[in-house]
Amino acid sequence: MRTDVLGVAFDNVTMDEAVDWALAMLEEDGPHLVVTPNPEIVQRAAKDPEFAGILSKADLVIPDGIGVVYAAKILGRPLKGRVPGIDFASALLERAAGTGRRLFLLGAAPGVAEQAAVNLRAAYPGLAVCGTHDGYFKEDGPVVDAIRESGADIVFVCLGFPKQEKWIAAHGEAAGARLYIGLGGSLDVFAGKVERAPESFQKLGLEWLYRLAKEPSRIGRMAKLPLFLVSALGARLKGA
């Protein structure tokens, strides 16, 4: 049974369970979709039925942000914890490296996915990165062909939401991989272009604050976060 948080149904999984599920998906024909909603994604889904439909049909829905975990708590149906998309991706690669599974990186500015590939190969010896493509393409066909021809099993799709999830829903089958994960800005982090918060901030659930300090222009996006928690409280009081 999934846990509803303001219209998006989450799988109540720990990091290890999420990785186990993803590895199991690699044993079956695809396409499988893993999504990592944060509060912004939940808010977007409430206004975008197509996006909400894709999220509801995803094979694994993991709570990316601390805001989702707080909202679930406010709603009276706590989740086991936060499973940040980027940590999930790293944990998956750790276990998939050396198994012969092939990874394709799609997204971000030109050059970023290539740099991410170099860094990931160094971090996970034996990892087979079979291809990369930037996220600023005009035609889908050549990208689908590139993924198919690479023989990828796993594709990290990092085009920002809801574009990445819609792209996977539209092209995942044709591109032939078994597992697609929508991972937002993760390639920028893997490439070393964007720094993650120090672990102490992550442990305190304050990664968002660190990110805001580094990129103050995000204030508009983040200002919606308190409203998200207020919506959760409103829903609780209405008995949702």
Ligand code: UDP
């Ligand atoms: N991006 C892309 N193609 C686009 C729009 C965005 O590849 O058409 C990339 C962008 O370069 C960035 C990522 O998608 O690497 C979105 O990052 P953001 O930090 O906004 O996503 P979040 O992690 O917050 O979902």
